[in-house]
Amino acid sequence: MHIFLDIGFTLMGGPAFSPPKMIRKILNLGEDDSAVLYDIIFCENHHTPDSLMVSLEKRLGCRISRDQQKDIAAFWQRQFLDVYELEGASVFIKNLARSGAYLHIISNLWFPFYNKFRTVFQNDLNNIRTKTLSFEEGIRKPCAEIYRRALDRAKALPEESVMVGDSVGNDILPCAELGMKCVWFKSRPVEKHQLESKRLLLSKYDDIFEVNSLRAAQSVIERFLK
Numbered sequence: 001m002h003i004f005l006d007i008g009f010t011l012m013g014g015p016a017f018s019p020p021k022m023i024r025k026i027l028n029l030g031e032d033d034s035a036v037l038y039d040i041i042f043c044e045n046h047h048t049p050d051s052l053m054v055s056l057e058k059r060l061g062c063r064i065s066r067d068q069q070k071d072i073a074a075f076w077q078r079q080f081l082d083v084y085e086l087e088g089a090s091v092f093i094k095n096l097a098r099s100g101a102y103l104h105i106i107s108n109l110w111f112p113f114y115n116k117f118r119t120v121f122q123n124d125l126n127n128i129r130t131k132t133l134s135f136e137e138g139i140r141k142p143c144a145e146i147y148r149r150a151l152d153r154a155k156a157l158p159e160e161s162v163m164v165g166d167s168v169g170n171d172i173l174p175c176a177e178l179g180m181k182c183v184w185f186k187s188r189p190v191e192k193h194q195l196e197s198k199r200l201l202l203s204k205y206d207d208i209f210e211v212n213s214l215r216a217a218q219s220v221i222e223r224f225l226k
Contacts, residue, residue, distance in 0.1 A: 001225055002156035003096055004147075004175075006165035007107035007117055009187045011089040015082050019075075019110055023056070026071045033060060042108045042134045049076040052110075079112035085120050086187060092214040097127035099225055106132040106150045106163075108140045108170065130154050141170040147178055162224060164217055168198045176205040181224060183217045184210045 005011060017025065020037040029037065040059055046052040049072055053064050064072070096103055105128055107114075114133060118125065132150035134140040141147075151158060158179035165171025165185065172182045182205075190198070202208050209220045 001221075002102045002104060002151075002154050002161040003221060004104045004106050004150060004154075004161060004163045004180075005093075006163075006167070006171050007105055008109055008113065009086070009166040010164060010171075010185055011086060011093075011105075012113075012117055012120065013084050013086050013187070014079070014113065019079075019113070022075055023072060026068055026075070027056070027060075027062065027064065029060070029062075036060060038140065041110050042140045043138050045111070045135050047111050049073040052076070076112050080116050080119075083113055083116040083120075086214070088214045090121060090124055092218055093121065093124045093127055095218055096221065097124075099222065101221065101225060102154065102156070103128050104130045104132070104150060104154050104156075106141075106146065108134040110135050141167075142174045144174055144178065147174055147180075151178075162221060164221075168201060172202065172208060176202070176208060181207040182209070183220050184208060185214065185217055186210065186212050 008014065015022070020034065020041050023041065024033065024037055036059055040055050041052070044052075044055055046055065053069060053072060056062070057064055093103065109117075114135070130150070130153045132146060132153060134146065137146055137149060139146050151161065154161075158175075161175075162181045162183060163171055163175035164183045165175075166187045168184060172184050175182050184202070199210075211217045211220060
């Protein structure tokens with residue numbers, strides 16, 4: 001069986017503001033610019049803040065002030081300090097690998113977040129067969145194509161695959177549509193009305209399981225493997 005793992009708030013936690021939201025705040029941009037910001041930050045392969053800022057100015061048609069440049073560069077650097085392993089994530093990966101499952105990662109993220117992931121999980125990387133990352137692929141979740149690429153890269157069939165993620169919209173629904181089993185990991189609190197709404201969206205699909213910990217996610221996956 002193939003297990004596909006999200007990274008952000010599935011294996012790793014971080015600041016309350018996502019990179020696009022934080023940079024939108026630094027640049028004083030409106031909601032109308034959100035989609036372009038998400039594409040620049042999550043779908044372009046920038047290994048330095050300077051490269052990112054060149055693209056921001058070009059695509060948004062804005063001029064980034066010296067103070068804003070400093071704030072963006074500082075935020076980039078803080079990602080390495082502010083991002084951390086979620087409780088039990090490394091053990092989760094090791095246990096799944098020992099079970100004989102094939103592990104893969106698929107995530108919307110930018111380079112500094114992934115760089116910290118590689119550092120934190122450096123002893124687990126050999127257990128991960130493939131990676132499909134938005135900033136390398138040029139597309140992002142919930143686009144079905146990024147999941148198709150991940151399945152093709154893993155040489156996996158949807159019915160033989162499980163997606164583990166924290167986002168109903170980005171992780172669970174797209175994979176359920178493709179016929180994958182899904183484990184919704186509620187790593188962050190969900191308001192009651194939002195929880196009911198999300199459960200309603202998921203109710204038409206089979207093989208979707210809701211958990212509150214990675215240990216519980218492991219138990220669900222172990223049942224699939226029997």
